[in-house]
Amino acid sequence: MRILITGVAGFIGHALARRLAVDAHTIVGIDNLNSYYDVTLKQARLSDLAGLPNVRFHLLDLTDAEGMQRLFAESRFDCVIHMAAQAGVRHSLSHPEVYGQANLIGHLNMLEACRRHEIAHLIYASSSSVYGLNNKIPFSVKDNVDQPASLYAATKKSNELMAHSYSHLYGLPTTGLRFFTVYGPWGRPDMALFRFTRNILEGRPVELYNQGDMSRDFTYIDDVVEGITRLVSLAPERGGTSDTPYRLYNIGYGRPVSLSEFVDAIERATGKTAIRDYLPMQPGDIQHTWADTEPLFAATGFQPCTDVADGVERFVSWYRTYYHAASPPICAGSSQAGLA
Ligand code: UGA
Numbered sequence: 001m002r003i004l005i006t007g008v009a010g011f012i013g014h015a016l017a018r019r020l021a022v023d024a025h026t027i028v029g030i031d032n033l034n035s036y037y038d039v040t041l042k043q044a045r046l047s048d049l050a051g052l053p054n055v056r057f058h059l060l061d062l063t064d065a066e067g068m069q070r071l072f073a074e075s076r077f078d079c080v081i082h083m084a085a086q087a088g089v090r091h092s093l094s095h096p097e098v099y100g101q102a103n104l105i106g107h108l109n110m111l112e113a114c115r116r117h118e119i120a121h122l123i124y125a126s127s128s129s130v131y132g133l134n135n136k137i138p139f140s141v142k143d144n145v146d147q148p149a150s151l152y153a154a155t156k157k158s159n160e161l162m163a164h165s166y167s168h169l170y171g172l173p174t175t176g177l178r179f180f181t182v183y184g185p186w187g188r189p190d191m192a193l194f195r196f197t198r199n200i201l202e203g204r205p206v207e208l209y210n211q212g213d214m215s216r217d218f219t220y221i222d223d224v225v226e227g228i229t230r231l232v233s234l235a236p237e238r239g240g241t242s243d244t245p246y247r248l249y250n251i252g253y254g255r256p257v258s259l260s261e262f263v264d265a266i267e268r269a270t271g272k273t274a275i276r277d278y279l280p281m282q283p284g285d286i287q288h289t290w291a292d293t294e295p296l297f298a299a300t301g302f303q304p305c306t307d308v309a310d311g312v313e314r315f316v317s318w319y320r321t322y323y324h325a326a327s328p329p330i331c332a333g334s335s336q337a338g339l340a
Pocket of ligand 1: 126129130180182190208209215282287
């Protein structure tokens with residue numbers, strides 16, 4: 001298949017591009033390489049893909065509607081995997097406009113491009129944060145009682161509603177994925193695992209929100225990639241207006257872990273003791289997440305299976321190699337082999 005991946009220099013986009021390229025698909029990846037976090041990490045992810053002959057990269061922002069239309073006109077995509085977004089729950093309180101542009105306008109541009117070019121399957125990123133203040137656990141896509149607690153979560157819920165309308169009106173087959181706190185090698189520096197590992201290794205305190213009384217259904221990156229890979233080959237049928245080809249799944253491990261157990265796992269993996277600072281609950285945050293994994297299993301026969309002990313160890317091992325190598329791999333630009 002010829003697959004477009006947006007956010008290809010991001011955490012999930014990069015891992016997915018690598019896997020699908022190894023599986024012999026042709027990958028066109030786009031990213032705007034924004035500076036939300038360390039751009040050299042994004043460039044290093046692109047360098048990691050540069051050795052794969054069937055991956056091409058274009059620097060492109062989703063808000064550039066004309067650039068998007070040009071890209072779609074030049075290439076015939078069999079599937080679009082839309083991972084690009086402004087991520088981060090707590091950051092959305094201080095930077096609302098960025099979320100409106102990237103997550104609402106960007107998503108609309110993507111839907112429009114897919115509609116005009118009759119794309120057979122659009123897979124896009126949503127988030128467990130959509131469930132928000134709903135406390136019916138485990139969180140199920142069937143319950144439909146979402147109460148987003150942050151603007152970020154509200155934009156992700158909006159993405160699902162917009163996708164639903166395009167599926168309903170135009171028969172565009174869409175699959176939304178509610179990711180549950182994805183972690184692992186090449187992970188995001190703004191997320192807990194990265195921050196905690198860095199601080200523990202440097203002997204600085206880790207800040208635990210809500211006095212540490214939080215839990216997350218932490219989900220390992222390889223499991224996320226496996227789930228998406230299976231869904232790529234299972235496009236919903238293009239339908240009429242009554243039977244909408246619209247699907248939504250949780251992608252989560254299926255067992256929540258407390259923040260303190262999570263820090264314990266990082267201590268074991270690093271061999272160091274954390275200095276734990278207890279802070280109040282952060283506005284927009286939710287206390288617990290827990291995925292109902294049954295619908296994904298029913299559709300794909302796959303159940304995420306990497307536990308936190310194993311996943312954290314693999315992350316710490318990657319972190320040590322990446323940051324303690326003499327010079328981390330840095331992509332000099334977009335003209336490397338395999339990247340255009
Ligand atoms: C993460 C991602 O940032 C979102 O992009 C994604 O949509 C979301 O997961 C999701 O799965 O829905 P979050 O769960 O807040 O959001 O992930 P982390 O930033 O890794 O935080 C994990 C937990 O650690 C949260 O309970 C958070 O409050 C806590 N935390 C985080 C701290 O106690 N201290 C910190 O310094 C950072």
